[in-house]
Amino acid sequence: MRVLLVEDDTILGAAVRDQVRADGHSVDWVTRLDDAGDHLASVPYDLILLDLMLPDGRGIPFLRRLRAKGDVTPVIILTALDQVSDRIEGLNAGADDYMVKPFDLSELSARLNAVARRYSGNPNPLIEIGDLAIDLAARRITRAGRSVPLTAREWALFEAFVQRPGQLMSKAQLEERLYAFGDEVESNTIEVHVSRLRKKLGHGVIETVRGIGYRLGTDR
Secondary structure (H helix, E strand, C coil): CEEEEECCCHHHHHHHHHHHHHCCCEEEEECCHHHHHHHHHHCCCCEEEECCEECCEEHHHHHHHHHHCCCCCCEEEEECCCCHHHHHHHHHCCCCEEEECCCCHHHHHHHHHHHHHHHHCCCCCEEEECCEEEECCCCEEEECCEECCCCHHHHHHHHHHHCCCCCCECHHHHHHHHCCCCCCCCCCHHHHHHHHHHHHHCHHHEEEECCCEEEECCCC
């Protein structure tokens, strides 16, 4: 996924960014709401991690404005505000989850992935595709009963196809999911990762539609 992190605490922000990257997602990190708005206007994000107390305003009105515009991007609030009334306000404003600081980074990963599964239309983390058994929560794949290790980038790319079965995705769309602003992307990066996935998971796992893009193989 491509994640937008809105957090002005530099220590916590760096820790969250590194955790989400370690899970194979790309992260754009901003410390102000106006910068968050600019990013959302130019890039389709899969999830937003939103602090509530930013230098240029509060996160709740920002979230309400997003929802009022019809933006349905999943939002997880990360905040030190721990009163029940704060949680109710955040969830009623349109947040999908609410985490109080300090929190465990592994729990953040689990909640992030759970929210993403719900929005993909399949909250079940266990998926079978042909001879592949996929555990999205554990980030584990077996092929014909044998474990298949994937790198973080390979997993992120394969997850993009699994979450959108049958949907064609262009090279540019896949690059947007895998890389944040400022990341260097080689011209053949997607082709290389697709080739590696095919070697590990079977040639038919990803189908190429020449001149258009890729999708989960129709013969799986």
